[in-house]
Amino acid sequence: MSSETTTINPLMATYNRFPLTLVKGKGSHVWDDKGEQYLDFTSGIATCNLGHVPETVKNALQEQLNNLWHISNLYHIPSQEALAKKLTDVSCFDQVFFCNSGAEANEGAIKLARRYAQKVKKTDAYEVVTFTQSFHGRTLGTLSATGQPKIQDGFYPLLNGFRYLPYNDVDALKDLKGDKTCAVLLELVQGEGGVIPADADWIQALKQTCEDEGLLFMVDEIQTGVGRTGTLFAYEQYGIEPDVMTLAKGLGNGIPIGAVLAKAEVAQAFGPGSHGSTFGGNPMATTSGVTVLKEMTETDVLAHSQIISELLFAGLNELKDKYPDQFLDVRGRGLLVGVQTACPAIDIVNKARDKKLLVLVAGANVLRILPPLTATAEDVQTFLSIMEEILNEG
Numbered sequence: 001m002s003s004e005t006t007t008i009n010p011l012m013a014t015y016n017r018f019p020l021t022l023v024k025g026k027g028s029h030v031w032d033d034k035g036e037q038y039l040d041f042t043s044g045i046a047t048c049n050l051g052h053v054p055e056t057v058k059n060a061l062q063e064q065l066n067n068l069w070h071i072s073n074l075y076h077i078p079s080q081e082a083l084a085k086k087l088t089d090v091s092c093f094d095q096v097f098f099c100n101s102g103a104e105a106n107e108g109a110i111k112l113a114r115r116y117a118q119k120v121k122k123t124d125a126y127e128v129v130t131f132t133q134s135f136h137g138r139t140l141g142t143l144s145a146t147g148q149p150k151i152q153d154g155f156y157p158l159l160n161g162f163r164y165l166p167y168n169d170v171d172a173l174k175d176l177k178g179d180k181t182c183a184v185l186l187e188l189v190q191g192e193g194g195v196i197p198a199d200a201d202w203i204q205a206l207k208q209t210c211e212d213e214g215l216l217f218m219v220d221e222i223q224t225g226v227g228r229t230g231t232l233f234a235y236e237q238y239g240i241e242p243d244v245m246t247l248a249k250g251l252g253n254g255i256p257i258g259a260v261l262a263k264a265e266v267a268q269a270f271g272p273g274s275h276g277s278t279f280g281g282n283p284m285a286t287t288s289g290v291t292v293l294k295e296m297t298e299t300d301v302l303a304h305s306q307i308i309s310e311l312l313f314a315g316l317n318e319l320k321d322k323y324p325d326q327f328l329d330v331r332g333r334g335l336l337v338g339v340q341t342a343c344p345a346i347d348i349v350n351k352a353r354d355k356k357l358l359v360l361v362a363g364a365n366v367l368r369i370l371p372p373l374t375a376t377a378e379d380v381q382t383f384l385s386i387m388e389e390i391l392n393e394g
């Protein structure tokens with residue numbers, strides 16, 4: 001086909017894009033190609049947790065840009081070693097594998113669970129139990145792990161070895177262990193599935209069942225991790241120690257990176273040659289990660305985000321009380337916030353964009369609000385008054 005006669009978009013149509021082209025960002029704000037400023041309460045889908053273009057990360061990346069971009073995992077990489085050291089210092093895990101995205105991190109966790117069962121425990125178990133309404137990624141393995149048929153539509157047959165149980169259902173735990181089960185994988189707040197926090201009682205029961213039955217407890221903290229829920233990792237709020245955790249979104253503040261963290265007993269299942277990635281943990285990505293974690297642990301940004309979260313929840317609950325026919329429920333943890341709406345949530349997203357505010361949806365009737373952890377009280381006020389305007393207009 002000649003290019004003159006076709007009007008086909010050279011980009012595959014996998015995304016429904018908003019009619020907006022953003023070209024610059026700083027802190028809580030972004031600017032479009034016409035110079036219009038927007039308040040960004042999406043953070044690149046829970047990724048730019050320190051806001052756009054934070055100075056410290058920018059400076060570290062600029063220095064790395066002058067030195068070395070990529071070298072492969074055939075050699076030692078100082079920033080990768082530093083990030084692994086930092087991650088294991090601030091979590092309950094002992095060892096880290098680096099990759100480039102969330103889906104890849106979950107692929108790594110699923111492979112690790114199978115290999116631990118087969119090589120270390122010397123069983124033939126391979127099944128990973130996940131939960132309905134979950135989201136674990138778009139690769140064949142992770143879409144098979146995802147408990148949402150719409151993500152799997154048209155991609156059959158799925159990868160073998162997954163079973164889904166209802167989320168937050170203590171009674172269903174009697175079916176947790178099947179013949180070949182080796183692990184569970186879950187989000188502690190379901191993000192894409194509608195901003196649904198796990199009940200503390202259910203997590204306790206699930207963890208206990210895993211211990212009793214010898215199953216690995218693996219948490220997908222790709223969206224909840226790196227400060228998003230008010231603590232560095234969401235598992236800290238449940239008083240448990242998982243065996244495996246996956247990270248991605250917030251870890252590089254926008255520079256692509258993913259990570260699988262595991263206890264030493266489990267991590268030993270990955271020996272040389274068992275798993276790998278060309279780009280995984282490369283100097284640019286891990287320089288970003290090291291600087292992000294330093295900011296998270298050595299400044300007051302987490303404490304600040306908790307104050308901002310309280311302001312945001314208080315304001316949204318006030319709006320819910322004032323407009324009970326439109327805002328049906330306000331939920332979430334930290335700055336991973338969902339509002340159940342009576343109308344399609346996308347209608348509110350579109351009206352907000354006209355008023356220079358960016359927010360997201362999580363399913364048809366859930367508005368998803370993801371400010372950067374560095375958002376100010378004034379940003380929250382601006383957000384709340386735009387929301388009230390929209391609710392007033394009905």
Ligand SMILES: *Cc1c(COP(=O)(O)O)cnc(C)c1O
Pocket residue numbers: 101102103104106135136137138187191192220221222223224248249
């Ligand atoms: C975004 C997300 C993923 C997938 O991450 P990608 O980087 O898009 O592959 C997996 N799990 C959860 C919980 C997520 O929020």
